Amino acid sequence: MTRRSPVLAGAVAFALAALLLMAMGGELMTPMLPVAALALAAAGLAAMRLPAWRGWLMGLGAHGAAFALLSALPLLAGHLGAAFWALVIAAWLGAWSFAEALSGARLRSGMGRRALDLAVPLVFGAWILILWEILVRGLGVPAVLLPPPSAIWLRLAGSLPTLAADFRQTFLKAVLVGYAIGCGAGFLAAILVDRVPFLRRGLLPVGNLVSALPIVGVAPIMVMWFGFDWPSKAAVVVIMTFFPMLVNTVAGLAAASAMERDLMRTYAAGYWQALAKLRLPAALPFIFNALKINSTLALIGAIVAEFFGTPIVGMGFRISTEVGRMNIDMVWAEIAVAALAGSAFYALVSALERVLTFWHPSYRT
Amino acid sequence: MTSAPVAEPGAAIGYRARAGWPRRLAAGQAVPVLVVCLGILAIWYVAAVALNAPFQRDAFARAKASPTTLEFVAATLAQDRPVLPSPHQVAEELWKTTVTVRPSSKRSLVYHGWVTLSSTLLGFLMGTLLGVALAVAILHSRTLDKSLMPWIVASQTIPILAIAPMVIVVLNAVGITGLVPKAAISTYLSFFPVTVGMVKGLRSPEPIHLDLMRTYSASRAQLFWKLRWPASVPFLFTSMKVAVAASLVGAIVGEMPTGAVAGLGARLLSGSYYGQTVQIWAALLAAALLASVLVAIVGLADRIVRRRMGAPA
Numbered sequence: 001m002t003r004r005s006p007v008l009a010g011a012v013a014f015a016l017a018a019l020l021l022m023a024m025g026g027e028l029m030t031p032m033l034p035v036a037a038l039a040l041a042a043a044g045l046a047a048m049r050l051p052a053w054r055g056w057l058m059g060l061g062a063h064g065a066a067f068a069l070l071s072a073l074p075l076l077a078g079h080l081g082a083a084f085w086a087l088v089i090a091a092w093l094g095a096w097s098f099a100e101a102l103s104g105a106r107l108r109s110g111m112g113r114r115a116l117d118l119a120v121p122l123v124f125g126a127w128i129l130i131l132w133e134i135l136v137r138g139l140g141v142p143a144v145l146l147p148p149p150s151a152i153w154l155r156l157a158g159s160l161p162t163l164a165a166d167f168r169q170t171f172l173k174a175v176l177v178g179y180a181i182g183c184g185a186g187f188l189a190a191i192l193v194d195r196v197p198f199l200r201r202g203l204l205p206v207g208n209l210v211s212a213l214p215i216v217g218v219a220p221i222m223v224m225w226f227g228f229d230w231p232s233k234a235a236v237v238v239i240m241t242f243f244p245m246l247v248n249t250v251a252g253l254a255a256a257s258a259m260e261r262d263l264m265r266t267y268a269a270g271y272w273q274a275l276a277k278l279r280l281p282a283a284l285p286f287i288f289n290a291l292k293i294n295s296t297l298a299l300i301g302a303i304v305a306e307f308f309g310t311p312i313v314g315m316g317f318r319i320s321t322e323v324g325r326m327n328i329d330m331v332w333a334e335i336a337v338a339a340l341a342g343s344a345f346y347a348l349v350s351a352l353e354r355v356l357t358f359w360h361p362s363y364r365t
Numbered sequence: 366m367t368s369a370p371v372a373e374p375g376a377a378i379g380y381r382a383r384a385g386w387p388r389r390l391a392a393g394q395a396v397p398v399l400v401v402c403l404g405i406l407a408i409w410y411v412a413a414v415a416l417n418a419p420f421q422r423d424a425f426a427r428a429k430a431s432p433t434t435l436e437f438v439a440a441t442l443a444q445d446r447p448v449l450p451s452p453h454q455v456a457e458e459l460w461k462t463t464v465t466v467r468p469s470s471k472r473s474l475v476y477h478g479w480v481t482l483s484s485t486l487l488g489f490l491m492g493t494l495l496g497v498a499l500a501v502a503i504l505h506s507r508t509l510d511k512s513l514m515p516w517i518v519a520s521q522t523i524p525i526l527a528i529a530p531m532v533i534v535v536l537n538a539v540g541i542t543g544l545v546p547k548a549a550i551s552t553y554l555s556f557f558p559v560t561v562g563m564v565k566g567l568r569s570p571e572p573i574h575l576d577l578m579r580t581y582s583a584s585r586a587q588l589f590w591k592l593r594w595p596a597s598v599p600f601l602f603t604s605m606k607v608a609v610a611a612s613l614v615g616a617i618v619g620e621m622p623t624g625a626v627a628g629l630g631a632r633l634l635s636g637s638y639y640g641q642t643v644q645i646w647a648a649l650l651a652a653a654l655l656a657s658v659l660v661a662i663v664g665l666a667d668r669i670v671r672r673r674m675g676a677p678a
Contacts, residue, residue, distance in 0.1 A: 096508065099508050099511070099512050100507075100508045102511075103507050103508050103510070103511035103512065104507065117511070117515075120511040120512045121511070121512050121513075121514075121515040123512065124512035124513065124516065125516065144538060145535055145538065145539065146535070198397050199397070200397075201394055201397040202394075202396075202397030202399075202400055202401035203401050205394065206398060206401050206402065206405075209657055209660075212606075212607075212610040212656055212657070212660050213610075213653045213656050214610075214617050214652050214653070214656055216526075216614060216617070216618060217617060217629075217648070217649045217652055218649065219633075220633050220634070220636065220637030221637075221645055221649075223637065224448075224640070224642070225448065296521065296523075296524065300524045300526045303524055303526065303527045304526055304527075304618055304621070307530070308621075308634075308637055309637075315527070316527065319527055319528075319530060319531070320530050323530045323531050323534045324534075326534075328531065328535065331528075331531050334527075335527055335528055335531075338523070338524050338527050339523040339524070342523045342524050343519055343523060
């Protein structure tokens with residue numbers, strides 16, 4: 001990074017402006033704020049002279065300022081003036097510059113590069129939370145509209161038993177059972193369909209069409225058929241996951257090239273041998289693609305189906321009732337759990353894919 | 366027809382026996398699709414009879430009637446609130462609520478479909494614009510690429526639909542009602558595929574093409590408009606097909622949990638409250654039709670644009 005960064009210059013300018021405004025007085029301050037502004041400005045100026053140290057300097061400066069701002073919030077709430085907001089902007093630009101330095105960094109070791117690839121988005125996410133907290137509390141946004149992350153965290157930590165019960169009901173019962181049945185049925189159907197070329201030509205376009213349909217709409221019907229408890233949600237998940245699996249597996253079974261198939265034929269391999277040794281392994285990337293799509297669809301299906309009637313437990317139930325009672329922090333806590341569960345599920349499937357399709361070009365380095 | 370030569374390379378593919386017209390028809394796509402659709406219809410009828418039979422048996426037992434099998438089957442397919450309505454009942458309901466009722470009436474599916482369609486289209490439009498803008502920003506900023514892109518990918522694994530009720534209630538509390546909250550959900554669902562697809566598309570030009578532009582000393586803007594943008598068009602349309610379907614799902618789910626009075630989602634909800642199964646299935650079928658028409662329109666636009674740009678058909 002040899003060229004001058006406008007972001008860094010902006011950070012320094014805003015930090016100096018904040019200092020100037022504080023020096024002019026007339027605004028309530030904690031002692032930590034001027035120190036933080038001074039440190040940030042100094043770090044920025046030093047980073048301009050020593051570009052190699054920019055990451056360290058701006059990282060320290062920006063996060064120090066963020067700490068000062070966050071700890072000043074409860075004392076100053078309601079009396080925030082221009083100096084405070086100038087420092088907020090300066091800290092944000094400083095963090096941006098920090099991220100810029102991180103993403104521009106060249107590391108030789110593979111481990112370090114991977115750690116860096118993880119660190120940049122983490123810094124970004126952390127700053128979303130920091131700005132969210134400062135803006136919501138600084139501007140006095142009512143908690144009914146958007147609670148600050150700290151309140152959501154408190155609520156999350158305070159109602160773990162409820163959240164765990166919801167998780168058990170929605171995820172461990174409805175999602176996992178539905179996912180297993182739906183994907184399994186789609187897979188078996190694909191193997192059957194594959195044996196009949198006529199069916200394959202007919203089912204693929206239909207399956208592709210169905211994959212684009214708003215299948216969540218069957219939720220009320222399933223609730224009518226299977227009752228309020230989790231089997232009806234699992235049924236919705238089965239229907240939602242069936243078609244992506246079917247279409248992808250059928251496409252995957254056709255993925256083995258003619259040469260490879262002919263090779264199997266020269267070995268006098270039977271249908272099942274060719275299936276197990278050539279065509280299923282070749283189809284694995286497609287199958288995992290479906291498994292990954294389905295991991296998201298399954299959670300959506302189960303949650304939306306709960307909007308149509310549940311026993312008094314479950315993630316979708318909690319979200320819709322707490323929205324009605326205007327407990328928005330509980331809704332966010334539930335969403336955080338759902339997001340965590342969804343990403344973990346997806347990550348698990350991806351990890352499995354990496355292990356099983358290690359031979360695929362996209363994983364070879 | 367002789368048996369295929371076994372060990373010749375390529376014996377497995379492209380091998381077509383010369384045969385009469387039934388075989389040639391079956392090798393196309395139209396006939397298999399038709400047969401599959403008819404098969405689905407047949408399964409639907411059988412399932413309708415099977416699922417509605419217990420109730421009908423009770424009803425006949427109570428009336429002390431002893432129907433013939435044919436009468437019994439006919440009765441299962443003509444119930445007022447069947448467990449699974451038969452296809453012709455659904456078709457009849459669709460016909461009744463679209464053609465015979467005034468389009469402006471609350472009972473018309475055209476009216477409800479229009480409500481859903483308008484928020485779908487608004488959300489789709491905003492989502493596509495937002496998605497393209499984000500993709501361009503990500504393309505031009507290394508920092509955004511490194512920091513934002515992982516979150517965009519990760520956010521696809523999050524059941525974002527779960528926040529639909531909250532978005533609607535919160536926006537209502539601020540005084541924003543009607544079309545915009547639903548469109549916001551559609552926007553949210555539809556911008557991810559567009560962003561991901563467009564980033565891929567804008568990066569799809571080969572290094573050789575980029576080098577050529579550099580030898581012409583093309584500016585950044587010229588590089589974008591003359592090479593990257595045209596190269597990304599196929600990706601744009603592919604992701605728009607996904608986005609429009611997601612947008613419709615968003616609009617329907619946005620109408621479901623909040624007691625909305627109009628739209629296909631509201632129709633599903635009120636049907637489930639009052640046990641009007643025929644109404645639910647009709648709304649569901651209408652939504653499916655809408656989805657396939659929207660995807661088909663995007664596909665058509667894709668083909669037209671490609672032909673205009675001189676791509677091989």
